[in-house]
């Protein structure tokens with residue numbers, strides 16, 4: 001990819017399916033233009049030097065692996081299934097799902113029971129490499145979707161598929177068996193060992209900024225200096241909390257980023273230490 005130093009960064013984005021809306025959503029939060037109409041197949045954001053191509057998530061790792069596109073957003077499971085020469089460079093925290101074997105309740109209890117089974121899946125790559133790794137001899141049938149129905153129709157004895165809420169399995173009267181084969185989420189992929197255009201660093205920083213902003217909140221509180229050390233230990237922030245004087249003698253204002261998870265508990269602890277005027281605010285974007 002050398003010789004493309006000033007060329008726009010070419011990014012693959014899921015055009016439909018489970019990852020599509022959230023992928024466009026995070027890109028919009030990063031300040032990039034996104035298509036308004038789901039029929040649009042490509043869009044150039046001239047101001048930011050980026051081109052977006054809306055593709056099937058299953059094809060994205062292949063385009064990136066071949067170097068046709070620089071980077072893409074797809075599922076970790078789809079990346080693995082594709083066998084493309086592409087690597088995960090950043091996990092994006094949405095589109096979380098587990099990849100499981102499932103069958104009729106009581107038929108099978110663990111991976112060991114897969115020997116000799118007919119397994120239907122849309123993820124043949126993942127299943128075949130799993131079976132090879134575990135030394136299990138079974139038959140794999142590729143289906144495009146609605147794999148749950150294949151058992152009822154007598155085409156398969158077991159299925160291997162993505163499970164999110166489990167409601168599709170329940171509706172089909174099926175149950176998972178064995179451990180999850182893998183856990184998946186949306187990831188950013190880039191060609192293995194490839195050089196990326198200069199714009200890539202800015203793109204990555206913007207995404208990381210939004211991811212941090214999603215998982216952290218800003219906490220402000222007032223506390224008497226006697227308890228400042230204990231309170232600061234609870235809210236160390238990134239480089240250390242910002243401490244500002246207050247007009248009230250012996251009191252200071254403290255400001256620090258804290259993880260969103262557990263922030264309410266932290267507020268209780270700070271209150272218990274004597275902090276008052278404790279405020280939590282959302283962060284929309286940041287550069288750490």
Ligand SMILES: Nc1ncnc2c1ncn2[C@@H]1O[C@H](COP(=O)(O)OP(=O)(O)OP(=O)(O)O)[C@@H](O)[C@H]1O
Nearest residue numbers: 016017018019057075077078095096097162164184
């Ligand atoms: N509930 C879900 N159903 C399917 N895929 C999901 C779900 N949650 C997350 N994913 C992830 O989305 C990706 C599948 O993308 P895909 O476009 O095939 O979705 P889809 O919902 O099956 O779309 P379609 O059925 O239109 O093909 C995988 O990485 C998968 O792990």
Ligand SMILES: O=P(O)(O)OC[C@H]1O[C@H](OP(=O)(O)OP(=O)(O)O)[C@H](O)[C@@H]1O
Nearest residue numbers: 145146147161162163164165166167168
């Ligand atoms: O655990 P759940 O929350 O029920 O989600 C998982 C289901 O969703 C997906 O199917 P999808 O709706 O994409 O249909 P498809 O099989 O035609 O792709 C996936 O293949 C499972 O069937």
Ligand SMILES: [Mg+2]
Nearest residue numbers: 017018145146
């Ligand atoms: Mg699907």
